[in-house]
Amino acid sequence: MNALAYNTVKSESRVFDLDLVRQDFPILSRAVHDKPLTYLDSAASAQKPQAVIDVIRYQYEHEYANVHRGAYSLSEALTSKYELAREKVRQFINAKSDREIVFTKGATEAINLVSATFGRTLEAGDEVVITGLEHHSNIIPWQLLRDQCGIVLKIVPISDEGDVSLNEVELALTKKTKLVAISHISNALGTVLPIKEIAAAAHATGAKILIDGCQGIVHEKVDVKDLDCDFYAFSGHKLYGPNGIGVLYGKEEMLDAMPPYQGGGEMISNVTFEHSEWAELPAKFEAGTPPIVPAVGLGAAIDYLSSFDRKDITAHESDLLAYATERLQTLNSIRLIGTAEKKAAAISFVLEGAHPHDLATILDRSGVCVRAGHHCAQPLMDRFGVTATVRASFGMYNTREEVDVLIGALGRAREILC
Amino acid sequence: MQVSEKDEDILSLYQKIILDHGKSPRNAGVVKQHNCRSEGKNPLCGDRVTVTAALGDEGQVLNLKFDGKGCAISIASASMMTEAVRGLRADDVRKMIQAVAKLCKEDTSDDQFFSEYGDGLGTRIEYLSALSGVRQFPARFKCANLPWQTLLSCLDGNDSATTEG
Numbered sequence: 357m358n359a360l361a362y363n364t365v366k367s368e369s370r371v372f373d374l375d376l377v378r379q380d381f382p383i384l385s386r387a388v389h390d391k392p393l394t395y396l397d398s399a400a401s402a403q404k405p406q407a408v409i410d411v412i413r414y415q416y417e418h419e420y421a422n423v424h425r426g427a428y429s430l431s432e433a434l435t436s437k438y439e440l441a442r443e444k445v446r447q448f449i450n451a452k453s454d455r456e457i458v459f460t461k462g463a464t465e466a467i468n469l470v471s472a473t474f475g476r477t478l479e480a481g482d483e484v485v486i487t488g489l490e491h492h493s494n495i496i497p498w499q500l501l502r503d504q505c506g507i508v509l510k511i512v513p514i515s516d517e518g519d520v521s522l523n524e525v526e527l528a529l530t531k532k533t534k535l536v537a538i539s540h541i542s543n544a545l546g547t548v549l550p551i552k553e554i555a556a557a558a559h560a561t562g563a564k565i566l567i568d569g570c571q572g573i574v575h576e577k578v579d580v581k582d583l584d585c586d587f588y589a590f591s592g593h594k595l596y597g598p599n600g601i602g603v604l605y606g607k608e609e610m611l612d613a614m615p616p617y618q619g620g621g622e623m624i625s626n627v628t629f630e631h632s633e634w635a636e637l638p639a640k641f642e643a644g645t646p647p648i649v650p651a652v653g654l655g656a657a658i659d660y661l662s663s664f665d666r667k668d669i670t671a672h673e674s675d676l677l678a679y680a681t682e683r684l685q686t687l688n689s690i691r692l693i694g695t696a697e698k699k700a701a702a703i704s705f706v707l708e709g710a711h712p713h714d715l716a717t718i719l720d721r722s723g724v725c726v727r728a729g730h731h732c733a734q735p736l737m738d739r740f741g742v743t744a745t746v747r748a749s750f751g752m753y754n755t756r757e758e759v760d761v762l763i764g765a766l767g768r769a770r771e772i773l774c
Numbered sequence: 775m776q777v778s779e780k781d782e783d784i785l786s787l788y789q790k791i792i793l794d795h796g797k798s799p800r801n802a803g804v805v806k807q808h809n810c811r812s813e814g815k816n817p818l819c820g821d822r823v824t825v826t827a828a829l830g831d832e833g834q835v836l837n838l839k840f841d842g843k844g845c846a847i848s849i850a851s852a853s854m855m856t857e858a859v860r861g862l863r864a865d866d867v868r869k870m871i872q873a874v875a876k877l878c879k880e881d882t883s884d885d886q887f888f889s890e891y892g893d894g895l896g897t898r899i900e901y902l903s904a905l906s907g908v909r910q911f912p913a914r915f916k917c918a919n920l921p922w923q924t925l926l927s928c929l930d931g932n933d934s935a936t937t938e939g
Binding site for chain 1: 781783784785787788793797818819820821843844845846847911913914917
């Protein structure tokens with residue numbers, strides 16, 4: 357079974373065949389309201405391939421115990437799989453060492469970890485730069501830090517197309533800038549940011565850079581060495597893995613210099629009532645029992661993705677995006693929100709005279725799952741003068757036919773609502 | 775296109791009267807001489823509605839307006855509310871708020887419902903029965919209910935309400 361293949365770091369290689377890929381995701385064959393499921397909400401959370409489901413089930417059925425504690429074989433076996441998951445992540449993003457891979461419960465926790473630890477080294481007047489298209493999880497932690505210790509939060513404006521230019525970022529940088537915290541790819545609009553160039557600009561002024569890679573890790577090959585980023589945060593569940601697991605990549609020297617995040621078991625090397633010493637990386641940042649099986653599930657998801665040539669997946673998703681953009685533009689009174697030149701796998705829009713929630717309810721009855729709302733990016737919605745949009749987002753398993761179903765269902769929704 | 779059973783649910787949710795109120799809401803705005811005001815907000819979905827009312831000495835609703843942004847269901851519900859409660863005494867308004875929650879949520883038969891609430895609220899309740907299409911869409915209950923809970927908080931002397939969480 358697949359669960360056993362997990363133990364090898366290098367996974368088999370497969371040709372990207374869309375029909376076969378779809379068969380790998382059992383949920384895609386179910387119906388919703390007697391219609392085939394058309395799942396266009398992968399940017400919120402992706403569906404899981406059988407290989408991931410099998411590994412999770414295998415662990416609970418055959419090989420479950422706590423990690424790093426028991427001197428017995430069950431615990432040792434799962435501990436080695438948990439650590440193997442870390443190695444799989446390291447390879448996947450090309451980090452230098454597995455000491456640089458911290459498991460968290462999600463990307464939100466990963467960013468909060470940085471704001472609560474690296475952030476503690478900042479002083480009043482120091483500047484943190486974010487952009488106008490950030491997800492709330494890359495806004496609020498910095499606002500909390502601002503309120504706590506008086507840092508200045510600067511917002512890089514975005515263009516009418518929903519783009520962030522390197523030039524605008526450079527204008528925001530000063531010698532007081534200590535951190536630039538930006539998305540790799542916008543969750544609401546799909547805009548791809550020039551993160552490598554932004555990282556270089558940040559470093560040129562002496563600032564560090566944190567990249568919110570929740571969408572980026574899914575749609576682009578990420579090489580943290582090549583990007584030269586100081587932190588890269590992402591979650592497992594958008595990457596076809598289970599929820600409850602996230603990753604914070606941090607350069608070793610950064611993580612080493614930071615104080616711990618939470619206190620508890622696992623993150624110490626010695627404890628007395630007077631004084632405690634911290635464990636080595638990455639355990640220093642993993643207090644308490646970690647999300648063990650979710651981490652292994654993430655390892656399996658990475659194996660699954662890595663079995664394909666990522667270029668084939670990217671090409672397929674680009675094709676879907678181009679096709680959906682073209683088809684949507686044929687509808688009357690539609691307004692696409694976010695028309696940046698470089699976009700990935702998500703498309704946001706509003707339809708005149710129909711509120712996104714009403715559209716989503718009607719689309720659901722056609723089996724179509726889309727996200728309607730502010731996408732946890734209210735300042736971005738304000739920027740475009742809307743309270744909500746409909747977002748269709750694509751995963752590796754979506755098809756052009758599903759785009760057609762979306763268009764048909766939108767037509768029907770408009771008949772009812774307008 | 776053939777009308778399927780599922781379409782019927784949708785058509786009963788988005789009845790003409792609902793769409794009409796959603797597009798051309800009645801009593802939109804602010805009661806200038808209001809003596810109570812409350813703001814309803816559902817932060818997850820972004821719907822918000824501010825209710826202002828002029829209440830008489832005995833709590834009767836002399837005037838009621840709403841100002842809001844949201845989906846067709848929440849706007850229609852707010853608009854219909856302003857028409858349905860105008861002139862009612864406070865205890866009848868409270869009864870009506872209860873009735874609407876039941877109407878939008880519970881699968882009670884019309885007979886049962888009207889025998890419970892029809893008395894006293896009469897045709898006003900009948901008018902609101904168009905909101906019952908929400909029953910088949912539990913996720914949208916909070917939209918239909920937001921204006922009513924905001925009105926309730928207004929009567930209770932509170933300044934905010936939500937139907938999320």
